[in-house]
Amino acid sequence: MKRRWPVAAVAVAASAAAVALSRDRLARAIANVRAFSAPTAGLYDALASPVLDGFFTRVADDVLAGRESARIVEIGAGPGRLASRVAELGRGASVVASDVAPAMLARAASWADRSGVGERVRFVLADVTALPFADASFDAVVTTLSLHHWPDARVGLAEVRRVLRPGGIARVYDIADWVTRFEPGGNRIRGETLFTDGWTKRTEAHVGPVPLLYRADLSV
């Protein structure tokens, strides 16, 4: 009888550890869904990147047009497909991929290596609300499908503006409002004045014939 206590204690401790671990995993998965709509970076990459391949080529062309040697930073780069595409197509461009999620940046670095541009893309762990870049240090900022996840889109956009040189351009691509309506807490664009503070120009357009995404061109 005496010898059963340690076994029971170990079983209870193991069960408690298992519950705590699964709670921890669950909390992390929920935080990930808030940050990038999937429980893990790997799942996001596997599901989204193949579907978005053509879109990224189009965005890279947009960003590089007339800016082949530009200093370009991507915010919320996720698995880094766009950053690598920009580096592939813009041989003279200097490219920085930044994201708040270390797991995303690790995937981005690995993809850049596999694409042969690992030496030409710099990866920076950063929250858009406090970017670790000097004022006016980029010619272009690009972000895709990320803004609706930012904790404070106004602060994020002010940071984007700060790191852009005068005359620089920010290209924001994100999900249309009618889609983010189904995502609790997501930032919406239309009907709000997110893009007015400090930006000297504002244009918005749908990307492609289906109004799933919008594009905003912002300049300072």
Ligand SMILES: C[S@@+](CC[C@H](N)C(=O)[O-])C[C@H]1O[C@@H](n2cnc3c(N)ncnc32)[C@H](O)[C@@H]1O
């Ligand atoms: C839906 S994913 C989009 C990834 C990639 N841009 C794409 O189009 O596939 C959103 C990305 O924004 C990043 N993100 C969310 N909040 C952020 C923040 N506050 N600062 C920087 N990046 C953020 C997430 O970590 C995630 O990688």
